[in-house]
Amino acid sequence: MFDASGNRRLNRRNLLAAAAMAVLAGCTVVPKAPVSGPAPAPTPAPSQSDIPVDTERHRVALLVPVTGVNAGVGQAIANAANMALLDTSAKNLRVTTYDTSAGAAEATRKAIADGNQLILGPLLSDDIPTVSGVARAAKIPVISFSNDEQAASRDVLIMGNLPGQSVTRTVQYARAQGISTFGALVPRGDYGDRTSAALLAAVRSGGGSVVALEPYERSAASIASAAQRVKAKGGFEALLIADSGSLSVRAATAFKGTSKTPGVRLLGTELWSGERDVNASAALAGAWYSTVSDQRFAQFSKSYRARFGGQPFRIATLGYDAVLLTLRVARDWKPGTRFPADTLRDTKAFPGGFLGVDGAFRFTKGGLIERALEVREVGAGATKVVSPAPVKFGE
Template identity: 35%
Template sequence: MLADTASIRVAFLAPLSGSAAAVGQELLNAAQIAAIEIGPANFVLQPYDTGGTAQGAAQAARSAVSQGARMIVGPLFADSVRAVAPVANEAGIPVVAFSSDATVAGGAVNLIGFVPAEQLRRIFEHAVQKGRHSVAVLVPNTPAGRKTAEAAQSVAAQTGMRLVGAESYQPGGAGADVAMSRLRSRGSFDALLIADTGAGLTSVANQLAMSGIESGPVMILGTMLWDSDPGLGRNRTLTGARFPAPDEAGISAFRQKYENMYGASPSDIAALGHDATALAAVLVRTGPNAITLQTVRNPHGFVGAGGLFRFRADGVAERGLAIREVTASGSTQVEPAPRAFPGPML
């Protein structure tokens, strides 16, 4: 290692203790892959444990700043990101956090998480290209489900899709039949988004045929939650349904590297730790003063394990995502992610 005066320190904030420690460790493991592969000799990735709390995140950020960090990667939870923001803003250093809650972005804070709006934009645009013009939305009555329903309001209009309505049911699928009936009463639609996974997705899928909704006349759409659902291909009702996901080539290569180094398969969120750290390492390679909010928000973007991304002026990541189709054995990629952004940021 070079002397401290020549090193460029990047702080890594994650819950390395507490109930979310396993997720935090996966993020750190993935970050270390990027630091080793991409970081120059003077790149120092310094982990800090947030304990999974806002108070812990704020203290970690203060320690990182006092120790000369030029950038903060993490933290994970929205309340932790919110607590870190004033520390980073005062210090004038950028943050690339893992949260998918767009309300905590802005100022020094950039979110590398897959926010609902970006997922919906990709799948709605795909549906429009396939001749679909009206969409109904079914979500569980959870904070994540409600955020997805809210995002659908604006994204549908932006993509040329008419939103017929959004209805919710209880977590796990209870009341899915009633929610489906309410949607049907709102009028006809040729696309249906189901923003759920596991038991909830199974319950909704079982209601489709009984409600007279058939895949084909109605294009069934999903979110990235489907990509990690081990039972996705078991319900024949969903065969042919489509959803957005990271490009197969990049994410497969990352998973193999992770397995080779740690002897275990990473969860989908681990790639965010890799890509945020890789971004910092790439900037450090260009010069000692290259990490700024402006360079983090390079309009040309970056390519990581999770695919193409760039940060908009509001700090939310714009994504290049692939499209996958549900099959009897799980899913297969039917449309690759774009290799470059087509024009100005949205």
């Protein structure tokens, strides 16, 4: 995944704090993986497996950090994956967790030596080139929990929530309400680039126009200054603020009670989901944003707490849904054979997509996840759903 602050690489020690803050709408802020440069050097052959041969169950590897600074997030994903096996009473699937903290390459080699035919993970997009480089040589597909779109390939599918889809869904809803002119405040860096690209594409395809766009450095002072600049330009009916709730509040105050831009509808991204600052701010009242549905998350959290004694990170649902996805494919997957990854990209194979804790989802031909999102409106101390997420995809 990539950093909403716009930095090319987020310090890993910040992942836990970011994930807690970005309990965020099912999308946590995780470092961006390098996408260019020389190919990974050849790796040694996998070591001999310590796990006995298993001909009755599918072997699936879960690659996440379970030690080190990101252990909390990784363990939550692993717990959720185990919970999915328990909830479904799955007898034909064996999921083994491998710790990427000590080295993603060694974890991948060990997973392959153990006979796993599918890799779920890694969590950090920094690890994707290493994991995919080792897995590709063994023809083992990877379904990563990252949201780094550039890491998708024939061998790597991206399962993390994509911010561009949130922006597109919100714009489509706004256009349906008669809004045609848009402005935007976007942070410098990858996150800002991708949200602004999604905004421009969605607005233009809907017949609207983006009349003002102001970049800023990710700080309270910079976003407040950018808000004043974009307000001075005016001429837009809706303004996208592509940042976390706390910084979005800073920008929103510039539009509260102004006569320069009457009736401006504020728009947010998936980063707003789960943030107390969003619902606590009068300046954001009436704002719209899109995210995955929380309809099933309450029950998921209750079950998780009963089994593991703590509140799960919001991103833990990716582990649960990844196992549900694998079980669905396993109906036509013979144990010991290669995982049929190409069928995940085939909408005819799964016309309605898949259903998980976070709602309906499927993969595009390019290997990116496509999610059914709901649109929420910020109210006084709470949000309400103004456009429910579709329950499945059409063919």
